[in-house]
Amino acid sequence: MAFLEYAPAPESASILNLKAQYGLFIDGEFVDGHGDVFDTISPATEQVIASIAQATAADVDTAVAAARRSYEKVWSRMSGSDRGKYLFRIARLIQERSRELAVAESLDNGKPIKETRDVDVPLVAAWFFYYAGWADKLDHAGLGPNPRSLGVAAQVIPWNFPLLMLAWKIAPALAAGNTVVIKPAETTSLTAMLFAEILQQADLPAGVVNIVTGPGSTGQALVTHDDVNKVAFTGSTGVGRMIARQVAGTSKKLTLELGGKAANIVFDDAPMDQAIEGIVNGIFFNQGHVCCAGSRLLVQENVHDEVVDRLKHRLSTLRMGDPLDKNTDIGAINSAAQLERIRTLSDTGEGEGAERWTADCRIPDKGFWFAPTIFTRVSTAHTIAREEIFGPVLSVITFRTPDEAIQKANNTPYGLSAGIWTEKGARMLALVDKLRAGVVWANTFNRFDPSSPFGGYKESGYGREGGRHGLAAYLESSGWDAPRAVSAASTDSAKPADSAKPAKRSRKAVAK
């Protein structure tokens, strides 16, 4: 390695003023909760950062009751402009404390400080700033006049972008007039606790946002709670299925942002310098812990060798190590369990006959690490081409024609994102039409913006986060129908029919 050596340049953790133990945040206060406590560790060093309370079903109940009270008495009655002002305050406080949040996120999650500092936290502030402005403009959200808030939103978020996912969930929910009970991921609760301090500084009315920490069972207690009106989940497709089952038959509104296996399609006329950077950013950003990661590289056959050689060269210059070091490109894998999954799937890839190449990185003694890895000679039937690895592992598949690229790109039950690299605008747009994915990046990858809707097709989930569309997940149309003349004979009460059963009839089948 090393055409250049770098001196260590760690960001100081002294900006943090962490408590040894964090409770639950319910009704505006930190409270102890009734469950055990668990440690949150730095995945880069395995050192304990703080201990966190585990919310029991009773704690969840208390949190939902607080959210319900504040919904009924305060938040749903407040003017949109005042709700917006609270969100603007929150956005500003996040900007003021951005370095602190970036350091805490990097420490707790293991992702490089340059990502938390330049991507995660700025987007968190932007998300609140964007939705703040919507709070008094909901008539223009596309749901007709006077759209209604839903009530109490139960939100469960993942560990890959802890604070950013919190912002994606809370900002639109509050702008639309809902109150929230949110559960951070078990391994990454820390920045949610700092966010709770920010809510106190913003003087947000008690109970509007409640934070319950804990494992999956806490999340389950939350999404199955009878008194929540909305469930929003970001995480694995497996858990998404379970939640879809748990919510089935109820009037809870559900949005799911689940797994992905994005195709990043590179044509031979691609702007190659940008494409190489885009491929690297697509799969190695955040250690590949990205649901929309470009984990399948579909490269046109005649440029396969060139692309793979240049990728290997580029990966050899990436620096893996201390997440708090400002020069670090690749941080730590978030948990031992995730590292194990990445290892197992990579071994499967090798076992099934794909060719493995791993960047020559110095692996630190402590912590969870996985060096950037590329698999070539991958076929669409290989496990590593089908299953979401959620790590820094790229599977390279070739194609010859645009039709073949489309077929291979769509050959997955997922449909979250895709990338296209070509200088031919007409071909790019034609391809975009054929790709079954909710976000398509052309000559770029992994771009996010609060004004831009994000979400999947097929088994990558449903509903959108971001933009005007993101509001629809937290609002209900007051009804805007066809003119009376057209709907004269219609009698829809728009309610589930379990409360209004039409008369039953006997029916006889006659076999002939």
Place this chain on the structure above:
Amino acid sequence: MSRLTVPKTYKLYIGGAFPRSESGRTYEVLSASGEFLANAAQASRKDARDAVVAARSAVSGWSGATAYNRGQVLYRIAELLEGRRAQFVDEIVRSEGVSAAEAGSQVDTAIDVWVWYAGWADKYAQVAGNANPVSGPYFNLSVPEPTGVVAAVAPQGVQGGSLLGFVSVIAPIVLTGNTVVVIADERAPLSAISLSEVLATSDVPGGVVNVLTGSAAEIMPWLAAHADVNALDLAGAGAIEGPKGESWVDLQLAAAETLKRVVQPVAGIPHPSIDRIGAFVETKTVWHTKSMR
């Protein structure tokens, strides 16, 4: 001397053709007063699967057609329905036992529902789509696209709904480019089958609308669990009951396995509304770099 009439054989409508059920089963369709009207095909699991295959193969052509073209095809349905108004009035009078005036009003409304939705075809993307002002040098546009194959249950046993209920379910689904496998009103399926004849001659490509008659309780579980179905419209599934007491909730449970989009039952007939169009679309967001280079 009254002339001996020539009654029609009512069959399924799958992939643009009118097959009998592969199972050979039929069931008696009775008038409101209990008289025999016809033997309708009692669709089976295999018929449902065939219908999904037909629906899937029609997606690319129908969703790839221009919105203007789809709008004209939907309007053409209204035109042909208007021309066959008397036939539909007669069928509704016989099967629902309502007056000719009431039946006529139902047919008129059904025609107007087609016209209303037809007009949306080349406007929906303008209303539901968005140019997004992202903070960076990127072109960024969100557009609605059809979800794919939708399995639907038309309103069951709703007075005044054997045609209108059916139309109110399928029109918003196919408008944006989806294809549909729809289970007609079990008790009064004649209008749905006759509408299939209208569809078959209205430039609607075969496979875009596939009509099954028979028991929704029997057929829907297979469609709800079918991996090549993208969404369920349970509009008329509110009162269905399987042999072990299964309800529409079991259909939503089955749909969760493949994360289908599910629209829950409504009482009566769904209102024509933009929300129903939006229930069966996906939003695709496209980013592209901007550069003078």
